[in-house]
Amino acid sequence: MNRYEIRIVGYGGQGIITLSKMIAYASGICEELLVTQTEAYGAQARGGRSWAEVVIDLDRESKQIDYPKALKPYDLLVILSDAATKEVKKEVIKKEENTGLLIWDSSTILGKFRAASKMKNLGLPIQKMALEKFGDTVYGNTILFGIFTVVTKIFSEESAIETIKQFVPSSTLEKNIEAFKFGKQKAEEFLTQLKEGMS
């Protein structure tokens, strides 16, 4: 068992649950890995603080994921609202070189986010970019999915595009793929910077 722990926190309506299902689909169905997705259930999923978690087992020999919720420290933590920043502490994210990353939206988190500077983090104005480039904040989800694809390398680009096809209305497919590619590009830039910073 080689668990990959993901937690996404924000507010209801941002598409957190959809994003988590897309990650689960790409890993579980396209890449045939074991996966468990859990989500906020009830009024919170329809506004207010919302969350979703995905556990992916990178070990292909495993038969079942034991504990279904994501365990701290996380491999990936995505923070999309001001209120959720409270969750971010040094010890909740893995410190290994090849994993442990905080992704946050600098257009929804308005206050100072000091905790972020203490760890490997990628802050981007995701919702703002989605609105400006693609005309709707919902594309923020696909941008994030693009970022996720690049930074985790759990599933291929083909799997990611196949997943997008399954999840978005066909009339918006083209725009979603553009948003996905945009996210990918942003993540690649981030990885290059990270590499340069290290060397």
Place this chain on the structure above:
Amino acid sequence: MSNVNGKRFLKPGKYLMMGNVAMAEGALSSGLKFFGGYPITPSTEVIEHLAKRLPEVGGCCMQMEDELASINAVMGASLVGAKAMTATSGPGLSLMTETISMAANIEIPFVFCDVQRCGPGTGFVTVPHHNDIGLTRFAGNGEFEVIAFAPMSCQELFDLTITAFNYAETYRCPIFILSDAYLGHIHEVVNIPPKEEILKRVIDRTIPKDTKGAKFTYEDIKTHKLTIPKPYIVGTEFCPPLIIHLPHNQDGILMPEENSLRFMKIMIDKIRDNIDKISLTEEYKLDDAEIIIISYGLPVRASYRAVDLARKKGIKVGIFRLITVWPFPKEKVKQVVAGAKAIIVPEMNYTGVIAEQVERVTDLNIPVIKVPKVATLHHPDDILKAIEEVAK
């Protein structure tokens, strides 16, 4: 009918499925033809999904005016030969117990899915709480046995629902699937086998060749062996002349009062005599275990992790999992725990309903440690802490 039946089975392959949907698909694969229910959190997705799917297979999904009507509609459908089920949560189950007791008496097969939420009363509706474990065991007045399954993953919700329908046909007693608010909403990959494989597993509702045979469970006077006939179907040749929910004989004819004890024996022993066949259990690292975890449902998954972590620290601990919670496999548990240093029972309730059953078995010779949790899952550390405490 043949063309609609084609949709009974999903295309074989892998699906990302919600727990409640996996259970509904398991029911459809079993040949479900009628669902009667009243939506209640956290079971609503079951009726939602079946409202769409049942008409596709020539079945009927009926949203009734309340829980009483729902369970009675389910019984009516099953009486006329349709595989039938309902899904609800704790408050719905309490309302339905009157009819469940009647169904047990006249041996109508049905499957009851209980997606448990936090009680008592209305409670917290969106959080899990295994607080209907006792209620399912005694769901209704009178003496009768039930069978209850406790799945722990979406794949099991699919597979065990098929087993549940088979048990309903075979044992003709109330069958429960004990899910919860958490399990019902997890998304996991469910592997749907090909139609042929599923059909091999399914026991169909058919009329036996000997339509004059017994319609209800009976005891052979000489050998005292119990026979459970196939379920009768109202409106066919294979139907008792009278269906009354009073103590009755194998033809449905009223028994004299003095024979009531014999009738109770039939109600109870038809399950107890078959406990070895009915009871499904699983063992994990039990061979050399000194500390034994006994659990069911989602806490088992946290226990797997806790056991692995404890083993790394050199503690000999294993898991005995109850897949069927009722009937409680007293003898099997007795064998498994013999010589154990301690038993840990993590349960998603405060009382420890199964822990109390274990205590009865062990006669208090072995300490039974409860690890209660309500409204959320056990963290593996909760169980690990209990293991380390005992191992000291």
